[in-house]
Amino acid sequence: MTDHLVGGYDLVIFDLDGVVYLIDKPIAGAAEAVERLRADGVTVAYATNNASRRAADVAALLTGMGVSAEPAEVLTSAGAAAALLAERLPAGSPVLVVGADALRDEVREAGLDPVLSAEDAPVAVVQGYGPEVGWKALAEAALAVRAGATWFATNTDRTLPSPRGPLPGNGSLIAVLRTALDRDPDVVVGKPQPGIFTAAAKLSGSERPLVVGDRLDTDIQGAVTAGMPSLLVLTGVSGPADLLAAPPDRRPTYVATDLSALFRPAEDARLPAPGSPAIGWRVTRDGGRATLDGSGDPVDALRLLCGVTWDGVSPSALTGGSPEATRLLSSWNL
Known part of the structure; x- marks a missing residue:
């Protein structure tokens, strides 16, 4: 798995709500992702701000959804x-x-x-x-x-x-x-304070942890504060418009639609994305404005646009230069 994103890490710390499940419904692909990590020898931990369940109850809930978990792997606020x-x-x-x-x-x-x-x-x-x-x-x-x-x-x-x-x-x-x-x-006590993440790393003896979350203001900010790389998945609270407007202390290392990105090359999810004809999109900047052209994977467009919005262009100053780009920005309420 050395060519996969997760290949650079020895621990994956998952947020739960919005990443692994929504209230009591598993998110598609979450169980398969966890089992694949375990099969490949990657340690897993779960860190949740939800204080309505104890660790044993969370582990039982996850197991009932088909996501393997032990109480010792669960850290709750x-x-x-x-x-x-x-x-x-x-x-x-x-x-x-x-x-x-x-x-x-x-x-x-x-x-x-x-x-x-x-x-x-x-x-x-x-x-x-x-x-x-x-x-x-x-x-x-x-x-x-x-x-x-x-x-x-x-x-x-x-x-x-x-x-x-x-x-x-x-x-x-x-x-x-x-x-x-x-x-x-x-x-x-909980995220964005770094304590839950640092405790998870200490308990597992991890030297290269990766945080996976769906919220910029808790999961990602907590990871940044803890000095840990992070992956934002777009299955929960924070969306593309939030990411484009994120301040430095809420910027993840990677972004992806879902957990399947763990098993693809890291450069396919890294933020911001370098310009590449293979992406299918291009961004042209003119002072305080920027135009998105082309077509392709929406996440690739998002990664490219982070390069200009994180460099000073307001998300409200983004425009589409192609029908696909215009539709995409509109779907993000931009």
């Missing part, structure tokens, strides 16, 4: 948050948990006392996504933080990908408290 709380607080400290039972269980197993009310005098509030989180829990959290509790957030993802489109994520729930309290959380 719930587990990471509980571990951090245990480092910073005395054993038995009361912690108000806003989120799913999985987060509450992680806090309890970390040696702390999960509580539900501000009247229990919690020294910390930990907030993670849970489909049943409502006003009452958020109100108790607001009261506890105002009383001096340290506010921990498992992650700040604004949305969760789903087959029906993006749904409100933990970041949206945090925004409720942010509005009520007029302040940000004291600590954010």
Whole structure:
């Protein structure tokens, strides 16, 4: 596999929502990609900001979808948050948990006392996504933080990908408290913080990890912060327009339609793409504007255009010079 993109790496760290599955539906080709990696001796890990499931539950969910996984391969923001709380607080400290039972269980197993009310005098509030989180829990959290509790957030993802489109994520729930309290959380644990990625690399003994994600503001920014190369797949949240406008700290090393790119040459996915007649597209720049001509694979066009937008051309200043290019830019809402 030395001629494949993944051939340069000894660990692939997969995000889950939007990369391997959408809520509870596997993404086409994900199981086959994981099994091929395992057959070729590449170590696999899973890193998710979703705090509604524990590692064992995530592994069971993946296995039920045909994606092989062991609990030890799964790192969740719930587990990471509980571990951090245990480092910073005395054993038995009361912690108000806003989120799913999985987060509450992680806090309890970390040696702390999960509580539900501000009247229990919690020294910390930990907030993670849970489909049943409502006003009452958020109100108790607001009261506890105002009383001096340290506010921990498992992650700040604004949305969760789903087959029906993006749904409100933990970041949206945090925004409720942010509005009520007029302040940000004291600590954010999950991506884009690099801790989950560096922990995955340390646990596997990896020297050359690759991060695969679908979100620029969490997966890719976290990889950049951790100093790790990354692959953005276009099966989840971030799309072509987002990539073209990405600031330097959210720019992946590679981009591809899906996980099959792991088994093709790295240069077919590298960003930005060098100009080549074989690509079928060409980009002509005129000052602050650029024109896309030709036809071919949309991802190749995207890679070429990143070369000019990342060099100062606004995505809104891109135009199509051929019918195919015009249609493609329109499909990207440009």
